[in-house]
Amino acid sequence: MVKQITSWLSVGLISAAALTACDTQTSEQQQASETEEINPRGEILALSCASCHGTDGKSVGIMPGFYGKSASYLKSALMEFKNDERYSTVMGRHAKGYTDEEIELIAEYFGGLSQQNSK
Numbered sequence: 001m002v003k004q005i006t007s008w009l010s011v012g013l014i015s016a017a018a019l020t021a022c023d024t025q026t027s028e029q030q031q032a033s034e035t036e037e038i039n040p041r042g043e044i045l046a047l048s049c050a051s052c053h054g055t056d057g058k059s060v061g062i063m064p065g066f067y068g069k070s071a072s073y074l075k076s077a078l079m080e081f082k083n084d085e086r087y088s089t090v091m092g093r094h095a096k097g098y099t100d101e102e103i104e105l106i107a108e109y110f111g112g113l114s115q116q117n118s119k
């Protein structure tokens with residue numbers, strides 16, 4: 001009997017936790033749509049940068065960080081790397097793997113992150 005009560009209790013707790021998780025997600029989504037529409041492809045593409053620059057551009061160690069830079073700065077930096085107009089050890093190779101449209105999406109994604117937080 002006691003065992004049954006405890007298992008009902010844990011079911012209750014789990015669903016309460018699940019509800020809370022949903023609530024946070026909805027409010028984050030609302031915030032995002034209130035500020036600006038962000039193309040999810042940008043976020044997916046941006047994940048390939050995370051191993052060196054973190055998920056938000058706040059790099060650790062010797063990697064240069066770019067958190068707080070605007071989308072237009074990031075776009076031109078990536079285009080310069082891609083077109084060998086800016087010296088790089090690895091970024092040139094990396095940027096060449098993306099189309100101009102993808103670079104724009106990545107730049108918008110990272111640029112949008114710092115705009116949201118400075119509000």
Ligand code: HEC
Binds near residue numbers: 045046064088090
């Ligand atoms: C293998 C590690 C690595 C990965 C992956 C990587 N970067 Fe970099 N990034 C660097 C290094 C190192 C530099 C310094 C330039 C150089 O030597 O290539 C740099 C420089 C930059 C800069 C210039 C920062 C500034 O202040 O001007 C930007 C912007 C940048 N990276 C964006 C990105 C984006 C966006 C991605 C994903 C598409 C990415 N990087 C993926 C290592 C990496």
